[in-house]
Amino acid sequence: MNFPIFPAAASTTAVATDRLYFFLLAFSACIIALIFVPLIFFLFKYRRGKVTSRDEPHLPTMKIEIAWTVIPVFLVTGMFAWAAEIFFEEEVPPANALEINVVGKQWMWKLQHSEGNREINELHVPVNRAVKLTLASEDVIHSFFIPAFRIKQDVVPGRFTTEWFQPTRLGVYRFYCSEYCGADHSKMAGNVFVLSPPAYAAWLAHDSPHETLARAGENLFRELGCSGCHVGSAAIHAPSLSGLYGKLVPLSDGTFVRADDKYLRDSILQPAAQIVAGYQPLMPTYTGHISEEELLHLIAYIKSIGQDATAQNP
């Protein structure tokens, strides 16, 4: 048996988090010394029976109290700001990140790369490249936790959540489900493989040919009948989806909404909630007819046609 004390630090976030953690450890050690050195000293010096002056000390009580109330306020404000800054970075993924979808279900992780490669309880990523995970749950709340990267995000049914990381060291690291999710919660774990870019490319190519996510989504788009209304020549008048992704959409109530993953998800599952200005609420709901994975495919497809320069705006 060995005594590991600190986990491997294998991402940019891990380095930043550890720095704060070590500071907090040092700070705690100072506070413990500040309290217990005098406390233990008093225990010896003022033990009953020990001969020493016990005259009523005339201390400036008010000044002392104000000092040990106000100084800690400044100290904790500093700590708050430091931790919040790292957190802010953690919460906002960079624009050029590699995108990988993660679906949690009792009790396994299903992961899919945009090239279409599928994995179960394993995740292969290239080193030194930002990776953004889009997380969805098919049943209860899970949480995707990679200790070596110091990141964690709950995977909540009914919505997408995201987390991102940039691995800095090659190697194999564990990931876990860290939100209790039922009988085999502890089995819902796996490994991240951080590969060099060529090794990652080779891994991607290894079990091809694959349907890319966008292609899978395009097939679904036809199978589910979306194309019947949402392409330009359709008989029923519905908003065109090409060039949509990332744009501001005017709604019938006069507000605007950004066409991001959340909006697309909501529009497929609850189409009546946000009606595009100038259209009728005709679309049926797809709640119950489409799995989390299929949703992610459809969104990948809509994203891919969003990048067409020739897109016509509705």
Place this chain on the structure above:
Amino acid sequence: MNDNRQNYLSAGDTVGSWLLTNDHKRIGILFLCAILFFFVIAAVAAALMRLELLTPQGDLVLSETYNKLFTMHGVLMVWFFLIPSIPNVLGNFLVPLMIGARDLAFPRLNLLSWYLFMIGGFFAIHAIAIGGVDTGWTFYTPYSTAYSNTHVIEMALGIFIAGFGSILTGLNFIITIQKMRAPGLTWFRLPLFIWSIYATSIILVLATPVLAITLALMILERVWGLGIFDPKIGGDPILFQHLFWFYSHPAVYIMILPGLGVISEIIPCFARKKIFGYKFIAFSSVSIALIGFLVWGHHMFVSSQSLYAGMVFSFLSFLVAIPSAIKVFNWTMTLYRGSISLEAPMLYALGFIGLFVVGGLTGLFLASLAVDVHVHGTYFVVAHFHYIMVGGMVTAFMGGLHFWWPKITGRKYPEKLAQLAAIILFIGFNLTFFPQFVLGYLGMPRRVHDYAPEFQIYNVLSTAGASILAIAYLLPLIYLAWSIRHGKIAGPNPWRATGLEWQTASPPPTENFPATPVVVADAYEYPPLDDHGEPT
């Protein structure tokens, strides 16, 4: 029973004289017996979990059984031991005695609190006996409403019912402290224990109804499919977490404030000194109770709560650390130029300070957003809250029980054994829970039945510590029980303490005081000391 005068214990020894009593002291004893019963069951669950975690493989119990064990441990310890521990046992016994009253404002309501607690406890135990619950004490949705096929409804009902007992107790304390103080006992002459019970009662009255609403909604969704929390039927699972923690974070302060109050009584008595910064300690209790209502979101930093909400909750969580720090600083300063003796209650109090400081400092780690992202849901959190709730509250409860035992029973316990137990507790506790901080930062998730082999060494240490801790809890159970009949007669004030409760007989007569006492001095007015530490 120790002399021929009538006291609250000799006032009747039939079952009816106990089960139908309106005497706050007897009701305190009823609560003591009840919470000990729940504590033993919950501790057995903990022991089984620690045994299972001795090896990385899940080889002692099934994963389903393990999940039921930690649920039962959490539910019983939180709602049926910690929350009623100091308030309902020591608070019930001491509040009227400390303020010079005959009883609480509503004695029959007080008895009703005990019956509600017992009915709730019956439901909880019954739910366990017929198969248990596997949701964790947090009952997160949609697992609890749509996926678990265990006895969730019955367990939640038990907590729901016991909650009304809590509300009535809080109400009773607030009114008693507000209206029934002896002549001359102004707010700033009150013992600090009373301030902490007052602050706790505010939380009991304001937060517990929110728990009742939350559990009721959860039960309705489970029974009738009311779409509140499950996204498949239009609900929002994060809403449950907001509601749950809006109660359960303040509840953490229900589980520590009374402990802080007990320590504020013990330290001046065994240092023979007036407490340093009385008003600051008193107001820090109240400010903990108030700020404690505004920090629930720090349980949800990685739940998908908004980034900015996370920041606000983080900052407020840092702020709530300050009143706790103020108390520790003031206790330390109280020792300066005192006359310190290290009897068992003082050893428990000093042990408390050590464990509470570690628990509080690791709270700063958890309030730090980026660090929390890593350690949330790991053993780091488990270690942190055990340092506060067990290292803090249970140690304070033990200290208080030893301190007031001579008042409650009229007898002294064997001092040397008690000192030994206090020291064993400190060692056993640290060995059990300190390794869990390391485990948490290494990344071991909580609530797992098996784990990666590199985590084993710390789990072995933790299990070893737990067996030492078990001795530290069993020992007092034995010698305290022994002392009820065989201990030395204590007399009214064995510690030569100030405070009204020490001015009446031990055990106190049913009516508490022969005549209503009049208070003419501040709390903790110990006489000036000579150079040997004796009163001049």
